[in-house]
Amino acid sequence: MGAFNGQLFSNTMWLERKHNWTGLLIEANPDLCRQIDALKRHAWRLCACISNKLRKTKFIQSGAIGCIASECDNDHMKMIKSKQTISVPCFNMVEIINQIGVQHIDYFSLDVEGSEMIILESIRNELISGKIVVNIWSIEYRTWDGKKNVVKESFQKLQNLRIFFGNIGGYVEHSQLNNEHGDNRDGMALDVVFVRT
Structure with missing residues (x-):
């Protein structure tokens, strides 16, 4: 989720091309x-945001760093050059996966520029009940202001993710991911990976 253009920075294209993966790009x-x-990916594609409360929201279009207007923090806004805002539809994640007939997800990549907890909270009950099963999560948590990592904010996001997965149970933190020579300490990495036990 947060598919960008489906190719650049893609966490799933390699899985699709090399291992016949199929999935949903949002x-x-x-x-x-x-x-x-235009890429003709072998995946469903949904052009929308995810919410169990909203039916539409304001979205700031800004390439790879676009975000839901109400969720863009001040650090993120420092990076945004164009503040062109559009209205986008929102759908409930449970409705979406029911529509495509998939309740067991092998890999869920979540990179939505600050709205990660909103997405997770929208499916909390389904994760607890087993209505939605996800084997592996990779979740971007780093806060970047365009020049540097905002460590305190990044660390807080990581802690919130740890609390969420601790509360729903059934997951362990596997690792943290970064660019090739990046720092994988808490608050410094780019993504955190949680694996179902």
Whole structure:
């Protein structure tokens, strides 16, 4: 989720091309959705945001760093050059996976520029009940202001993710991921990986 253009920075294209993976790409920016469509990926594509409360929301279009307007923190806003805002539809994640007929997800990549906890909270009950099963999560948590990692904010996001997965149970933190020579200490890495036990 947070598919960008379906190719650059993709966590799933290699799985699709080398291992016949199929899945669901979700991106709120309609310009990027058109780029995904042009790639003819072997995956469903949804151009929307995920919410169990909203039916539409304001989205700031800004390439790879676009975000839901109400969720863009001050650090994230420092990076955004164009503040063009559009209205995008929102769908409930449970409705979406029921529509495509998939309740067991092998890999869930969550990179939505600050809205990660909103997405997770929207499916909390389904994860606890087993209505939705996810084997592996990779979740971006680093807060970047365009020049540097905002360590305190990044660390807090990581802690929130740890609390969430601790509360729902059935997951362990596997590792943290970074760029090639990055620092994988708490608050410094790019993504955290949780694995179902």
